[in-house]
Amino acid sequence: MAPEPLEPEQIPACIRENVQDFSEEISKVGGLMLELLSEALGLAVNHLKEEMGCAEGMGLACNYYPHCPQPKLALGITHHTDIGFITILSQDHVGGLQVVHRGHWVNVPPVLEALVVNIGDMLQFKSVEHRVIVNNLEPRVSTICSFGNGFTLKSRMYGPIKELLSEENPPIYREIFIEEFFFKSYKKGFDGNSYLPQLKL
Numbered sequence: 001m002a003p004e005p006l007e008p009e010q011i012p013a014c015i016r017e018n019v020q021d022f023s024e025e026i027s028k029v030g031g032l033m034l035e036l037l038s039e040a041l042g043l044a045v046n047h048l049k050e051e052m053g054c055a056e057g058m059g060l061a062c063n064y065y066p067h068c069p070q071p072k073l074a075l076g077i078t079h080h081t082d083i084g085f086i087t088i089l090s091q092d093h094v095g096g097l098q099v100v101h102r103g104h105w106v107n108v109p110p111v112l113e114a115l116v117v118n119i120g121d122m123l124q125f126k127s128v129e130h131r132v133i134v135n136n137l138e139p140r141v142s143t144i145c146s147f148g149n150g151f152t153l154k155s156r157m158y159g160p161i162k163e164l165l166s167e168e169n170p171p172i173y174r175e176i177f178i179e180e181f182f183f184k185s186y187k188k189g190f191d192g193n194s195y196l197p198q199l200k201l
């Protein structure tokens with residue numbers, strides 16, 4: 001959806017207006033989250049959003065999980081971390097999203113009108129490991145907005161934030177073009193391991 005918005009005709013007519021409105025509003029929320037995260041890190045308020053361009057590329061995915069006759073044998077989405085900077089997720093009332101917490105899968109139950117914000121690999125405080133399980137009663141719908149889309153920010157290089165480095169806090173990862181990071185992460189697939197360890201210095 002950003003930096004180049006889709007042509008209206010590229011969005012199915014029945015959801016066109018909703019998708020356009022939702023994208024506009026959710027980018028404001030994403031921008032605000034990035035400002036708050038910058039402040040929390042002791043950086044200038046616009047550091048992540050403006051200087052690093054973390055909100056420039058935005059992808060929107062609408063996920064549909066059909067009900068499954070044998071939920072114990074299937075997953076909706078396998079164990080993974082999101083690749084971009086942050087993901088803002090809105091889920092319906094069905095539930096199924098789980099995150100790894102202290103080595104265990106923990107449910108993230110839907111809360112009416114609440115959004116879930118996931119830290120992704122590109123931000124890496126510690127990107128959240130998650131998956132979606134399925135059920136045999138009803139289908140589930142979720143919408144995810146990921147900020148930091150490597151396919152639209154091709155020429156940008158990302159690495160440790162220089163302002164946060166010191167002798168006591170040396171860099172852990174090397175820099176990489178965001179396009180290369182996305183390409184390699186997708187190529188590897190959602191197997192529960194992020195591509196980040198490959199960048200360790």
Ligand SMILES: O=C(O)CCC(=O)C(=O)O
Nearest residue numbers: 063077091097132142144
């Ligand atoms: O459907 C969900 O709740 C999460 C989907 C997800 O993790 C993803 O699309 O990356």
Ligand SMILES: [Fe+2]
Nearest residue numbers: 080081082130
């Ligand atoms: Fe995800």
